[in-house]
């Protein structure tokens with residue numbers, strides 16, 4: 001029964017009478033992987049293309065973050081991070097390499113695990129706070145917990161990013177987009193109103209779930225809106241996303257973090273697109289707590305991850321794709337992360 005419905009949706013998508021030259025963007029790395037894994041990109045009507053956006057947190061973090069973490073690791077600080085970040089190359093090294101050279105670098109599943117490392121070891125412990133609105137509330141909760149439990153040897157090296165300012169920057173650039181497949185998990189926190197600026201700029205958006213049926217129905221909704229000239233944001237993931245988002249998570253976030261200008265790989269510095277610790281939590285800021293000296297990072301030669309993240313090229317257009325840069329020997333972050341476009345193209349094409 002479910003298979004029949006999927007086939008019907010796939011046939012409807014394939015046969016949709018779309019205008020040639022229509023380009024949508026899927027913002028979220030989890031969508032990128034789900035679309036590639038299910039082969040949904042091959043079901044798009046002729047002339048319609050889906051490009052990937054800046055929705056992989058590992059990919060958009062600048063090289064300097066890894067350089068800073070490596071510099072701290074060399075000072076004897078315990079570095080804790082989600083596993084993906086350990087393989088990301090900085091300008092000269094990666095955290096995996098620093099670990100192999102004897103640094104105390106540990107992969108953790110959550111910021112609370114990092115706090116537990118700090119409590120158990122008594123050593124200065126830094127958590128690499130990377131992610132979007134989805135992971136940021138858990139990191140804010142860990143900061144509150146550190147303060148409540150008076151764990152004074154725990155701090156955060158932050159590179160948290162906010163999705164709506166990045167979308168604003170994208171639609172103000174010269175990439176031609178007809179609409180967005182919007183990220184389900186981020187939307188569960190920020191809600192539908194956070195995207196109304198897209199509709200105001202004449203672009204439809206659909207908040208989508210991650211299984212093939214959810215993605216197919218969301219793409220059909222996008223195509224229909226585009227063809228009819230309807231410019232709205234539709235919540236097509238109502239089982240998980242409330243239109244108003246999650247006020248409680250946003251309140252925890254706002255207690256600990258404030259918006260700040262932030263650098264994105266490929267997009268440069270975007271106003272108020274990152275989160276930094278509020279003055280009341282400055283004691284948890286690793287950049288204030290330690291003297292971190294990094295050398296100016298040379299540009300990464302040959303890697304076009306920045307263009308991939310802006311939807312300007314598909315990964316195979318990078319000269320290193322699946323040659324010098326492969327999932328087992330990545331040159332750029334888009335090949336490291338499980339949510340990176342380059343790794344998704346290699347794994348599922």
Ligand code: SF4
Pocket residue numbers: 302303304305306308315318319320321322325326330331332333334335336342
């Ligand atoms: S294939 Fe590798 S080198 Fe090329 S853009 Fe992707 S991550 Fe960068």
